[in-house]
Amino acid sequence: MSGINTFLLGCSKIIADPMILVLILLGVFMGVVFGSIPGLTGALGISLILPFTYKITAEYGLSVLIAIYVGSIAGGLISAILLNIPGTPSSLVTCFDGAPMAKKSPGKALVLGTFSSLIGGLVGGFAMILLSGPLATFALQFGYWEYFAMGIMGLCIVVSLVGKDMLKGYMSACIGLLIGMVGTDSVSTVTRFTYGFWQLNGGFSTLPVLMGLFALTEIMVCMRTINQRTERLTLDRVPMFPKKEWLKGTGKTMVTSSLIGTCVGILPGVGQTTASLLAYTQAKQTSKHPEKFGTGCEEGVVASEAANNAVCGGALIPMMAIGIPGDVITSILLGALVLHGLQPGALLFNSKPDVVGVIFAAYIVANIVMYLMMLGLMKGFVQMLRIPLNLLYPIILCACMVGAIVTNNRVFDAGVLIAFGLIGYFLVNNDYPIPPLVLGFVLSGTIEKNFRTAMIATNGSFLPLFQRPIALILLAVGILMAFLPTLRNLKNKKKKASA
Amino acid sequence: MKKFFALLLTLCMLLTLAACSGSNQAKTDNTPAVSQTEKPTEAAATAPAQTGIVAPDGYPDDTVTMIVSYAAGAGSDLLARALAQYIDFGDETMVCTNITGGSGTIGMMECYHADPDGLTMCLALPESYAVQILNGSLQDDLFDNLIMVASPVYDVDTISVRAESPYQTLDDLLAYAKDHPGEVTVAGVGSGLNKWMVIDLMQKTGVELKYVPYSDANETRAAVLGGQADVLFSQACESKPYYDSKEMTVLAVAADERVSFLSDVPTFKEKGFEFVAGIHRGFAVTPGTPDEIVDYLEAKIKEVYDNPEFIDYMNNTLGFNTVWTGHDAYEALSLELVDTFKPLLEVAANY
Numbered sequence: 140m141s142g143i144n145t146f147l148l149g150c151s152k153i154i155a156d157p158m159i160l161v162l163i164l165l166g167v168f169m170g171v172v173f174g175s176i177p178g179l180t181g182a183l184g185i186s187l188i189l190p191f192t193y194k195i196t197a198e199y200g201l202s203v204l205i206a207i208y209v210g211s212i213a214g215g216l217i218s219a220i221l222l223n224i225p226g227t228p229s230s231l232v233t234c235f236d237g238a239p240m241a242k243k244s245p246g247k248a249l250v251l252g253t254f255s256s257l258i259g260g261l262v263g264g265f266a267m268i269l270l271s272g273p274l275a276t277f278a279l280q281f282g283y284w285e286y287f288a289m290g291i292m293g294l295c296i297v298v299s300l301v302g303k304d305m306l307k308g309y310m311s312a313c314i315g316l317l318i319g320m321v322g323t324d325s326v327s328t329v330t331r332f333t334y335g336f337w338q339l340n341g342g343f344s345t346l347p348v349l350m351g352l353f354a355l356t357e358i359m360v361c362m363r364t365i366n367q368r369t370e371r372l373t374l375d376r377v378p379m380f381p382k383k384e385w386l387k388g389t390g391k392t393m394v395t396s397s398l399i400g401t402c403v404g405i406l407p408g409v410g411q412t413t414a415s416l417l418a419y420t421q422a423k424q425t426s427k428h429p430e431k432f433g434t435g436c437e438e439g440v441v442a443s444e445a446a447n448n449a450v451c452g453g454a455l456i457p458m459m460a461i462g463i464p465g466d467v468i469t470s471i472l473l474g475a476l477v478l479h480g481l482q483p484g485a486l487l488f489n490s491k492p493d494v495v496g497v498i499f500a501a502y503i504v505a506n507i508v509m510y511l512m513m514l515g516l517m518k519g520f521v522q523m524l525r526i527p528l529n530l531l532y533p534i535i536l537c538a539c540m541v542g543a544i545v546t547n548n549r550v551f552d553a554g555v556l557i558a559f560g561l562i563g564y565f566l567v568n569n570d571y572p573i574p575p576l577v578l579g580f581v582l583s584g585t586i587e588k589n590f591r592t593a594m595i596a597t598n599g600s601f602l603p604l605f606q607r608p609i610a611l612i613l614l615a616v617g618i619l620m621a622f623l624p625t626l627r628n629l630k631n632k633k634k635k636a637s638a
Numbered sequence: 639m640k641k642f643f644a645l646l647l648t649l650c651m652l653l654t655l656a657a658c659s660g661s662n663q664a665k666t667d668n669t670p671a672v673s674q675t676e677k678p679t680e681a682a683a684t685a686p687a688q689t690g691i692v693a694p695d696g697y698p699d700d701t702v703t704m705i706v707s708y709a710a711g712a713g714s715d716l717l718a719r720a721l722a723q724y725i726d727f728g729d730e731t732m733v734c735t736n737i738t739g740g741s742g743t744i745g746m747m748e749c750y751h752a753d754p755d756g757l758t759m760c761l762a763l764p765e766s767y768a769v770q771i772l773n774g775s776l777q778d779d780l781f782d783n784l785i786m787v788a789s790p791v792y793d794v795d796t797i798s799v800r801a802e803s804p805y806q807t808l809d810d811l812l813a814y815a816k817d818h819p820g821e822v823t824v825a826g827v828g829s830g831l832n833k834w835m836v837i838d839l840m841q842k843t844g845v846e847l848k849y850v851p852y853s854d855a856n857e858t859r860a861a862v863l864g865g866q867a868d869v870l871f872s873q874a875c876e877s878k879p880y881y882d883s884k885e886m887t888v889l890a891v892a893a894d895e896r897v898s899f900l901s902d903v904p905t906f907k908e909k910g911f912e913f914v915a916g917i918h919r920g921f922a923v924t925p926g927t928p929d930e931i932v933d934y935l936e937a938k939i940k941e942v943y944d945n946p947e948f949i950d951y952m953n954n955t956l957g958f959n960t961v962w963t964g965h966d967a968y969e970a971l972s973l974e975l976v977d978t979f980k981p982l983l984e985v986a987a988n989y
């Protein structure tokens with residue numbers, strides 16, 4: 140049975156059983172709430188709901204879990220745009236342009252972000268429905284060399300994130316790489332940089348680090364001016380559809396970012412943050428006006444949100460087709476499938492097309508529900524800006540603490556959050572950009588681990604790398620990305636000289 | 639909270655008392671009046687232990703926390719959650735929390751440092767801890783202190799290849815590996831237990847394989863399915879899904895006898911190799927927990943183990959090979975592991 144037929148079968152099941160729709164509505168709502176509160180993430184929401192799905196049918200359980208997943212990734216943009224604090228780690232790239240844009244027009248930023256989320260989600264979803272099989276096979280082509288090459292490509296794009304002071308940008312990236320090295324080395328099982336804290340044996344968890352660097356730092360920076368009279372953001376109307384002039388010139392970014400997101404999603408263990416960083420830099424590098432990025436540029440918001448939502452659809456592909464999850468949340472979903480006695484993989488598509496269909500349909504429906512719900516509720520969310528900051532910040536601080544503690548159910552991570560908040564504050568105060576640090580932190584594990592695995596498998600020889608076309612292409616793209624700004628500057632200089 | 643439960647308990651007892659006396663009166667009133675007054679104490683003693691397992695005084699007086707050192711949805715997590723679902727603590731329940739990282743040691747250490755009141759348990763993988771004790775990442779006296787309660791699952795090791803692989807039997811694979819030493823790559827998780835077991839396997843079969851460490855089970859499976867590695871070395875629960883879908887061929891299982899859900903897969907023993915390896919997935923409690931609580935927990939876990947529904951779920955849904963190891967055997971087995979594995983330490987370091 141082809142993907143479309145399965146999808147239609149799922150749609151008919153949802154129409155026949157309105158309970159599924161109700162569950163999707165509830166799930167999306169819960170997801171948006173968890174996503175929009177800094178510190179609380181979709182993964183947390185899903186782990187909380189997972190035990191309840193033991194008792195209900197697989198169709199119900201998976202629908203509600205997928206709805207939470209979709210809602211949470213999209214919900215992160217609300218606080219990213221309105222408060223410059225990412226609601227989930229995956230929406231931190233949305234802060235770069237979303238927050239400056241919101242200074243001028245919060246309504247525009249929110250609608251544009253939500254619309255890009257919808258498009259990204261749908262692109263990822265239809266990729267899943269139409270191409271599950273071939274795409275999963277593509278994911279299997281990725282071995283250690285490919286992951287290594289992708290990590291290096293990711294590091295190359297740091298060039299466009301370093302900001303004005305190149306040296307400080309690169310230093311920040313190096314700090315990120317070092318932070319990523321803390322913990323037990325998976326190849327030699329030696330613990331590194333833990334300084335006797337056994338809690339660090341597993342390395343730093345992503346959430347407390349990123350929330351400390353972004354949320355805590357932002358709060359501390361804002362506290363300096365909290366008693367000064369600042370101009371309030373003017374709240375404009377939030378239309379249901381983005382105006383045409385807002386979308387002008389973002390079509391290409393929308394499509395490429397969605398595709399980047401889908402592809403990254405398919406690859407196990409890469410994740411939303413990397414996807415949105417890649418899409419954002421790609422958009423910036425190929426843009427006609429890269430200097431506008433970071434000042435509230437439409438493409439910046441579009442790139443980040445389209446990419447991180449496309450990851451969801453992408454990540455479901457290998458989970459369903461070969462039983463290998465693409466990110467944290469899909470690995471929980473995989474557990475939910477197994478709980479109901481459903482073994483993911485090629486067999487599932489033939490033996491239980493109805494369940495697969497419901498998963499497909501629930502994902503697409505959840506995306507549409509997410510769009511309508513987010514914009515419907517926007518009026519309420521925008522009111523958040525009316526709350527005085529001296530009331531709002533303590534609440535957010537509490538939410539971050541709770542989020543940090545529950546990532547691993549221990550208080551140690553709250554300390555990590557505070558420590559990284561202080562580090563972030565110090566860095567920001569001294570004009571070190573944070574994004575390169577995040578990039579380094581997120582990628583260092585991937586690069587190192589895959590490189591060392593490759594070295595073991597090939598007896599220390601680099602040569603097999605040259606037999607891997609995908610890896611070579613990725614490396615070439617990375618190098619191109621790294622030197623593109625320099626080349627462009629040279630060209631501009633020549634032009635100026637000749638003019 | 640405690641007051642509330644005390645109230646609830648007395649209420650329950652009152653109700654049973656009322657029911658007893660009611661039925662007694664309805665029948666021919668043959669019970670003497672004296673025994674009626676004795677009823678409450680009797681009811682209090684027997685009510686929480688209907689199955690004949692006597693709970694230690696006041697235990698459990700709160701929710702029992704089961705620390706799972708692996709992510710929600712992972713195989714071990716599902717095992718712990720299944721236990722939490724089937725175990726019967728009367729008014730109290732068992733709740734699982736996931737504390738991940740450090741190859742599963744971080745969650746275990748949280749349990750190790752908890753209050754010894756039996757209210758904190760953790761999922762235990764003694765084989766994996768033994769390796770970490772030997773290479774110095776866990777303290778030497780871990781097994782002397784940590785109380786191993788019981789293990790319902792002996793998750794045996796398997797070796798599998800993908801369905802298109804040129805070697806479809808153990809003999810083919812070993813014959814090829816013998817002629818081409820170090821050429822066949824084996825994917826496994828980490829450089830701890832699985833690597834050591836592969837080394838043990840190589841010593842016992844006399845062939846040289848190339849072990850490639852990956853960071854989690856998903857990566858190893860992707861590597862084998864995608865053809866980056868030739869052989870998957872994993873526990874049975876990891877290879878069962880692909881055995882069922884026929885995407886992989888399981889060549890051999892490292893058990894004493896065949897595993898029920900992999901019935902046509904030969905054991906290494908059948909093929910003439912003394913290779914038996916796996917993980918005794920079980921449960922442990924904080925050092926210093928009173929003996930009666932440990933015995934009670936063991937009995938409760940045994941009760942779950944004797945439930946055919948649980949066994950069916952373990953074998954056929956999760957792919958866990960159910961073998962009972964009680965408290966004393968589990969403790970002895972864990973202590974022994976360190977000595978059995980010791981010779982592998984040096985070999986692994988030089989590998």
